[in-house]
Amino acid sequence: MSEPALVALRGVSFAYDEGPVVLDGLDFAVPEGRALALLGRNGSGKTTLMRLLSGGLRPHTGQLTVQGRPVSYDRKGLTRLRTTVQLVVQDPDDQLFAASVAQDVSFGPLNLGLSDAEVRSRVAEALDALDIAALADRPTHLLSYGQRKRTAIAGAVAMRPRVLILDEPTAGLDPDGQERLLATLDALRARGTTVVMATHDVDLALRWADDAALLTPSGVRTGPAPTALARTDLLRQAGLRLPWGVAAAELLRAQGLLGESVAGPRTAEELAAVTATGAGPRG
Ligand SMILES: Nc1ncnc2c1ncn2[C@@H]1O[C@H](COP(=O)(O)OP(=O)(O)O)[C@@H](O)[C@H]1O
Numbered sequence: 051m052s053e054p055a056l057v058a059l060r061g062v063s064f065a066y067d068e069g070p071v072v073l074d075g076l077d078f079a080v081p082e083g084r085a086l087a088l089l090g091r092n093g094s095g096k097t098t099l100m101r102l103l104s105g106g107l108r109p110h111t112g113q114l115t116v117q118g119r120p121v122s123y124d125r126k127g128l129t130r131l132r133t134t135v136q137l138v139v140q141d142p143d144d145q146l147f148a149a150s151v152a153q154d155v156s157f158g159p160l161n162l163g164l165s166d167a168e169v170r171s172r173v174a175e176a177l178d179a180l181d182i183a184a185l186a187d188r189p190t191h192l193l194s195y196g197q198r199k200r201t202a203i204a205g206a207v208a209m210r211p212r213v214l215i216l217d218e219p220t221a222g223l224d225p226d227g228q229e230r231l232l233a234t235l236d237a238l239r240a241r242g243t244t245v246v247m248a249t250h251d252v253d254l255a256l257r258w259a260d261d262a263a264l265l266t267p268s269g270v271r272t273g274p275a276p277t278a279l280a281r282t283d284l285l286r287q288a289g290l291r292l293p294w295g296v297a298a299a300e301l302l303r304a305q306g307l308l309g310e311s312v313a314g315p316r317t318a319e320e321l322a323a324v325t326a327t328g329a330g331p332r333g
């Protein structure tokens with residue numbers, strides 16, 4: 051590994067006041083340009099890890115680094131961090147506070163001291179990216195849950211972060227809302243944003259992520275998603291089940307319908323393609 055990770059936690063331990071240790075000597079790196087899913091059961095520390103990565107919490111021991119340099123938690127250091135990493139919290143109502151959508155999305159860029167013209171252009175770009183330009187003047191309390199979620203993400207996108215971190219972004223969305231969100235995240239990735247998502251949905255992770263990081267009691271284990279999500283031992287430690295795509299691939303291989311070196315299906319469409327051709331959807 052020649053390039054230092056874009057952001058990383060090194061030997062980080064953390065406990066809440068009077069609570070047990072949540073993370074102990076954790077190493078976690080976000081490489082640039084990879085879609086990374088962070089998986090673990092409820093209470094395993096996903097949200098805590100993300101807040102440590104975005105500077106909202108400070109490690110008790112260990113370090114947060116940006117491109118190999120330790121982050122200083124003074125004004126300058128935190129501004130540098132916020133233009134590199136943005137966290138979208140799970141509940142949009144914890145993030146939204148301004149009267150209108152555009153006002154809310156402009157808050158971060160205004161705080162960076164940018165010119166009015168620059169703020170306006172960033173807000174327009176972010177609303178466009180989230181497909182909510184038509185909602186610009188809408189009061190945030192009149193939005194649907196999905197619209198509030200998009201507004202919260204737009205607020206993060208308006209900071210033009212290199213890493214966008216989303217805590218359980220699909221929770222509470224209907225199937226169509228989930229599909230639209232994944233399409234939006236793909237578009238952001240195509241523009242060069244590194245996207246990290248916390249989820250306990252192994253099927254979503256297999257379908258969406260390049261890499262999967264499993265948060266287990268003995269630390270975090272990261273690898274390419276199709277490999278990491280086929281590790282029954284790690285999944286069990288993390289309190290997660292096998293993704294159905296991996297289970298289907300095992301069945302197909304046992305039936306001689308899928309080659310050993312051919313990737314398994316990640317969606318119902320890919321499963322249909324495997325069974326139609328016998329060759330597999332991805333090679
Ligand atoms: N604000 C808090 N104060 C005290 N304990 C907390 C707080 N937030 C989370 N915890 C505890 O820290 C552990 C990890 O929680 P969290 O990071 O929210 O996990 P996850 O996001 O994976 O569900 C849990 O045991 C939880 O009860």
Ligand SMILES: [Mg+2]
Pocket residue numbers: 096097098217
């Ligand atoms: Mg959480």
